[in-house]
Amino acid sequence: MKTIDALGVYYRKLNDSIDSAIKTDKNITLSGVFGQRYIGRGLSKGVKIKIQGVPGNDMAAYMDGAEIEVFGNAQDAVGNTMNAGRIVIHGRCGDTLGYSMRGGEIYVEGNVGYRVGIHMKEYKDMKPVIVAGGKAGDFLGEYMAGGAIILLGLDLAEGEEIIGRFCGTGIHGGKIYINGNPDKYNFGKEVEKVSLRDEDIAFLKNHVDLYAKFFKKDLSHLKLEAFAKYAAVNKNPYSNAYCSN
Amino acid sequence: MLCWKVKIMNLNFNSPLFEVIRDEKKCVKCKLCVDQCSNKVHLYDEKKDIFKVDDMKCVNCHRCAVLCPTKALVIKKYSLEYRENAMWTDSAIKEIYKQSQTGGVLLSSMGNPNPFPVYWDKMLLNASQVTNPSIDPLREPMETKVMIGRKPEKLEFDSKGKLTTKMPPQVELSVPVMFAAMSYGAISKNAHEALARAADDLGICYNTGEGGLNKDFYKYGKSTVVQVASGRFGVHKEYLNAGVAIEIKIGQGAKPGIGGHLPGRKVGEDVSYTRMIPVGSDAISPAPHHDIYSIEDLRQLIFSLKEVTRYEKPIFVKIAAVHNAAAIASGTVRAGADAIVVDGFRGGTGAAPTRVRDNVGIPIELALASIDQRLREEGIRNQVSLLVSGSVRNSADIVKAIALGADAVCIGAAALIALGCHMCRACVSGKCNWGIATQDPELVKRLDPEVMHKRLVNLVSAWNYEIQELLGGMGINAVDSLRGNRLMLRGIGLNEKELEILGIKYAGE
Numbered sequence: 001m002k003t004i005d006a007l008g009v010y011y012r013k014l015n016d017s018i019d020s021a022i023k024t025d026k027n028i029t030l031s032g033v034f035g036q037r038y039i040g041r042g043l044s045k046g047v048k049i050k051i052q053g054v055p056g057n058d059m060a061a062y063m064d065g066a067e068i069e070v071f072g073n074a075q076d077a078v079g080n081t082m083n084a085g086r087i088v089i090h091g092r093c094g095d096t097l098g099y100s101m102r103g104g105e106i107y108v109e110g111n112v113g114y115r116v117g118i119h120m121k122e123y124k125d126m127k128p129v130i131v132a133g134g135k136a137g138d139f140l141g142e143y144m145a146g147g148a149i150i151l152l153g154l155d156l157a158e159g160e161e162i163i164g165r166f167c168g169t170g171i172h173g174g175k176i177y178i179n180g181n182p183d184k185y186n187f188g189k190e191v192e193k194v195s196l197r198d199e200d201i202a203f204l205k206n207h208v209d210l211y212a213k214f215f216k217k218d219l220s221h222l223k224l225e226a227f228a229k230y231a232a233v234n235k236n237p238y239s240n241a242y243c244s245n
Numbered sequence: 246m247l248c249w250k251v252k253i254m255n256l257n258f259n260s261p262l263f264e265v266i267r268d269e270k271k272c273v274k275c276k277l278c279v280d281q282c283s284n285k286v287h288l289y290d291e292k293k294d295i296f297k298v299d300d301m302k303c304v305n306c307h308r309c310a311v312l313c314p315t316k317a318l319v320i321k322k323y324s325l326e327y328r329e330n331a332m333w334t335d336s337a338i339k340e341i342y343k344q345s346q347t348g349g350v351l352l353s354s355m356g357n358p359n360p361f362p363v364y365w366d367k368m369l370l371n372a373s374q375v376t377n378p379s380i381d382p383l384r385e386p387m388e389t390k391v392m393i394g395r396k397p398e399k400l401e402f403d404s405k406g407k408l409t410t411k412m413p414p415q416v417e418l419s420v421p422v423m424f425a426a427m428s429y430g431a432i433s434k435n436a437h438e439a440l441a442r443a444a445d446d447l448g449i450c451y452n453t454g455e456g457g458l459n460k461d462f463y464k465y466g467k468s469t470v471v472q473v474a475s476g477r478f479g480v481h482k483e484y485l486n487a488g489v490a491i492e493i494k495i496g497q498g499a500k501p502g503i504g505g506h507l508p509g510r511k512v513g514e515d516v517s518y519t520r521m522i523p524v525g526s527d528a529i530s531p532a533p534h535h536d537i538y539s540i541e542d543l544r545q546l547i548f549s550l551k552e553v554t555r556y557e558k559p560i561f562v563k564i565a566a567v568h569n570a571a572a573i574a575s576g577t578v579r580a581g582a583d584a585i586v587v588d589g590f591r592g593g594t595g596a597a598p599t600r601v602r603d604n605v606g607i608p609i610e611l612a613l614a615s616i617d618q619r620l621r622e623e624g625i626r627n628q629v630s631l632l633v634s635g636s637v638r639n640s641a642d643i644v645k646a647i648a649l650g651a652d653a654v655c656i657g658a659a660a661l662i663a664l665g666c667h668m669c670r671a672c673v674s675g676k677c678n679w680g681i682a683t684q685d686p687e688l689v690k691r692l693d694p695e696v697m698h699k700r701l702v703n704l705v706s707a708w709n710y711e712i713q714e715l716l717g718g719m720g721i722n723a724v725d726s727l728r729g730n731r732l733m734l735r736g737i738g739l740n741e742k743e744l745e746i747l748g749i750k751y752a753g754e
């Protein structure tokens with residue numbers, strides 16, 4: 001395992017040195033990361049990166065199979081248009097997490113920002129998943145076209161809301177699972193609550209177990225049957241909106 | 246917003262747009278028309294041995310008329326007219342009928358057809374007489390090659406005269422023409438193949454549009470520009486590295502400010518595979534990129550693409566020509582774009598809301614002149630190449646665009662017309678009888694890429710020669726020497742303001 005000291009290194013140089021390092025050792029650690037962008041962009045299967053510090057925007061953009069573990073918080077647009085791989089963040093995460101991701105998994109220990117999972121999609125057996133342990137900001141799963149978002153809402157303080165407003169606005173595919181009964185929130189009009197089936201429970205169990213493993217937590221108290229599931233009202237929302245001229 | 250919509254049965258106030266006229270004397274009853282019309286206009290009644298027509302369904306695509314072996318068919322404008330009224334025109338009335346019947350947003354195809362000024366036709370080119378003699382392209386070498394990409398501030402050489410400046414990545418075009426972005430989904434696979442092969446033969450580029458890139462076409466990579474739009478369909482590392490450049494689509498001339506969507510019915514097995522979305526699901530491209538709200542955000546996307554392609558590909562940014570296009574272009578250069586593609590308000594589309602297509606945006610000629618001027622004033626014109634599209638019809642338009650400041654042009658409609666498009670503007674139906682704007686395998690088959698790509702090669706070759714002739718006439722022997730040379734243009738029928746924006750003098754001045 002090779003360690004690269006990233007403190008004060010410009011992002012372009014840092015990403016170059018990651019490229020050269022993985023030629024000989026696919027397991028690397030970056031220490032002293034402080035806002036450098038695009039770490040792990042496009043990296044393929046087999047590469048494993050551990051990050052100490054706070055990686056900058058667009059971490060793991062277009063990532064294609066690599067695994068990244070962040071010991072710290074992450075900034076905006078983590079996993080932008082990601083194709084495959086796994087990201088584990090021991091901390092919080094900023095806005096547009098998983099924008100347009102098509103495959104792979106992202107686990108965030110704590111809260112996530114606005115517009116998380118925006119325009120996530122899926123294709124055949126590529127089904128992206130985002131699991132966040134805390135709460136999410138407004139517009140969770142906006143324009144979502146596929147994949148799944150699981151929001152655990154662990155350790156929320158009294159009066160703290162698990163989601164913001166307009167969750168699922170413009171959604172036309174995929175699933176959003178929210179711990180508890182979020183009926184009181186202001187959802188987008190394109191999303192509806194649907195009943196939880198056995199396969200949903202199995203799916204949740206699988207990912208909750210992984211979350212517990214990654215973050216070394218005992219989640220045996222979580223009642224998976226109590227999760228609420230949301231999905232698109234209509235897969236073809238605009239099919240009747242037009243008349244040809 | 247659509248909640249008051251009600252279904253109304255059997256109450257269509259509209260009359261047909263076209264009338265199919267069959268000359269019984271010429272017709273040999275081969276029934277080819279019945280077979281060829283995907284709109285099912287022609288019907289043959291076996292029992293009575295007569296043809297029937299349903300004029301209502303005809304879109305005037307000329308397929309039946311062109312293929313009829315005896316030329317027995319003519320399509321005419323339907324003669325039933327409303328009482329003459331300069332305000333309440335035919336289309337104004339008919340559109341109200343349509344909307345009051347369906348409650349739908351009007352959706353149109355191809356570019357804005359309305360009689361706005363065409364500035365190309367109000368500019369005239371210069372030619373040499375006596376002094377600075379003209380050059381004959383048949384005898385003299387002529388350079389029509391252009392390099393698209395950011396150019397360095399200055400060049401440095403070592404003591405042996407070898408270039409030491411590291412050149413930013415460039416795309417070489419043998420002719421200052423590219424095929425405009427048209428997605429697989431909006432047009433057929435065979436149409437895409439024809440564009441790709443022609444671009445490859447010609448040493449120019451075609452553009453995938455936002456529909457991803459079919460695996461069969463990766464082999465044309467050196468002639469491919471891949472597009473990244475807000476929907477990010479089919480965008481992944483391999484795709485981004487497949488072409489010679491990446492284009493970020495911010496806007497489109499036919500529908501500035503709005504996104505697009507391919508209806509689920511057009512997402513069959515193959516389109517699904519290329520876009521990487523499930524069969525039958527709507528492919529929705531939101532109006533903005535959700536990670537771009539500022540020039541800084543645009544910069545973040547540009548550099549994420551540069552990072553994932555190791556700074557080997559120029560990044561184009563495509564914007565629609567809108568009121569403040571010059572300021573937007575300036576910001577785009579500063580965001581790190583290597584080329585800007587500006588699409589004028591006449592730019593084509595597979596489908597756009599009629600009101601947006603016909604009312605939003607500005608003519609490309611004016612946008613081009615003001616962008617080029619602004620970038621020069623700011624001293625950043627060298628940092629970017631400028632490509633224009635949206636109504637370039639022929640080689641003279643190209644030469645005028647270059648004289649106004651463009652590096653090259655993109656052609657969409659002109660390329661489709663070379664492939665057989667008859668400008669019926671019915672693309673949105675997905676039943677294009679010419680195999681272009683359709684995903685119906687029976688219709689797609691009608692466009693043979695082997696034959697059709699040669700038509701494109703012919704078209705661009707002919708234009709290339711014409712460009713050389715026009716250049717030679719001006720005493721110029723390289724496209725590069727014409728760029729921004731507005732002294733080669735004179736205006737006709739333009740007012741002071743128009744001349745000022747175009748930066749040209751009046752004919753006779």
Ligand code: SF4
Nearest residue numbers: 282303304306307309
């Ligand atoms: S739609 Fe085209 S093929 Fe059909 S009748 Fe009209 S012109 Fe002929």
Ligand code: SF4
Nearest residue numbers: 666667669670672677
């Ligand atoms: S592409 Fe086809 S449908 Fe569209 S205008 Fe041309 S001929 Fe008509």
